[in-house]
Amino acid sequence: MKNGILLIGWLVSVFTCQLVFAQESNQNYKTRFMQAEQMAQSDTENGAQKAIDLWKAMLKDYPNDLAISNNLAATLMKQKKYAEAQHYLESALNADPKISVIMANLNGIYAYQAQLAYQSVFKPSEIKYPTGKWVALAGEAVKTPEKAQMDKVKKDMQRVLNRVENWRMAWSAKDVKAYLSFYTNTYYSDKFSSHKDWVKNRENSLKRPKYIKIKLSNIKIVPLANHTFQVSFKQSYHSNRFKDSVKKYLVWQETGNNWKIIQEKVVYG
Template sequence: MHRFLYIVIFILSTGPVFAASSIQNLQHLIDQKLYDQAARSGEKLLQKHAGDPDIEFLTAYAYQMNQQSGKAAKYYQELIRQYPELPEPRNNLAMIYLSDGDYDSASELLVNAINTHRSYATAYANLSNIYTGIASEAYRRAVSESNEPDSYANNIELTALTRLTPVRARATAESGLTEKSATSLTLVNQLIGWAKAWSEKDLDAYLGYYSNEHKLDYPTHRAWVEHRKKRILRPGFIRIEVGNFRIRAQSTNRATIDFDQSFNSLGYSDRVTKRIRLNRINSKWKITDERVLSVL
């Protein structure tokens, strides 16, 4: 299953005409995938226009795509220091950390990117993919009983997007992670944890994600628990992967999420679209209903 993490290319400022022309030329080299030439051109431009955020960002991107992550990271870090309100440098630096296997630093940068701009969907999607990747890597290692280093970062496909975002517009944009966005992250992470507990056959953790009222089509919650206990603890491995989360409805204490689920075991496998409903109970989100919507 391919997972996509997005690198953002964008124009930061509305500078003089000479700067705009230089940036256009630099952008053209990048569009042609002439990354080595673009990086060298960016360095020359910065000798004349030191500290120009547009040129610094595109130069960093050229280095990143030319497999010179150390030089790219240096520019991204400087941009974050100079322009803390911008989410894009954090997003791209997170990709470098991820390629080094540093999931925690990558996740932290993406959370901060979302904090700087509440509607920054790219960082949100990337963060979700990192969570999914961490869970998938845990499944792989659990199933294979392998102690090999994490391999998820090596399978990422980077997709470049173009964003034209002036610095001043970013500086005055409404910032801060809204309560709804923060809750969305919590809900996605909750379902990934649920799938991980299921895959690891951690029955107590798995059942802990459900409301005590949940019974599906069984007469009581206890009857449903006994059914799940027999299914989960039967011999053989279980591997669950979840992704493509779509939050259909959300309020302070209720949420409905559709997502794709892949189930694999020794004698059976399937891929389905599921819908899960959750209620916030004593400050914790609990599953109250779980249904298969369609077979994929």
């Protein structure tokens, strides 16, 4: 999970690379490839397992074949064997870090893991299981996400990280108005019965200390859904009244032309 989140920022920067595989003229290779593909696309569990065995056998004969590695992983994902699929995708990734389809499949697993972590911290919601993308045998052009869309994801991630820093600065400066502006106008934690009560508490928390120092470290960001990111970090708080260090999760959602905090969770210990 940790490895997956650390890679997210780098993964999105290479999604748009073109995927090109060399043609394989060996008829035996083609026959085995198509047989495995046929098995993998069958609706039976037995067929999927046979496909996995065929892909693995082919991988021994063609250890550097990226199409085999990817399609083996896609078949494993079909059976929800995500950890094993991740192993084969990462092995293929080491051979060529610019294979966009492999990157997309691997990112699907990382996003799934992030959702599981999200479930353990926040309110339960429906898990979106990742699905594998296929690579064509004949080296056909593989459709990749639009570059403009990927660029937006990268920009949004940076905007959210900038918002996190500005949130920290407003809190440290005891700027109540600026600090509250980072939250939606309906936000309140489980300890309060309304947004109004939460606001009153936060106003007192910022006004009472003579000074507040906030430091953030080990910051990680991962997309949870469209227009939604989770940012986690270690937070060190120090004032003349109190001092502590906690793990914090903030879920940011795009609201209008800005990003707002919709959920906040503190984990002690």
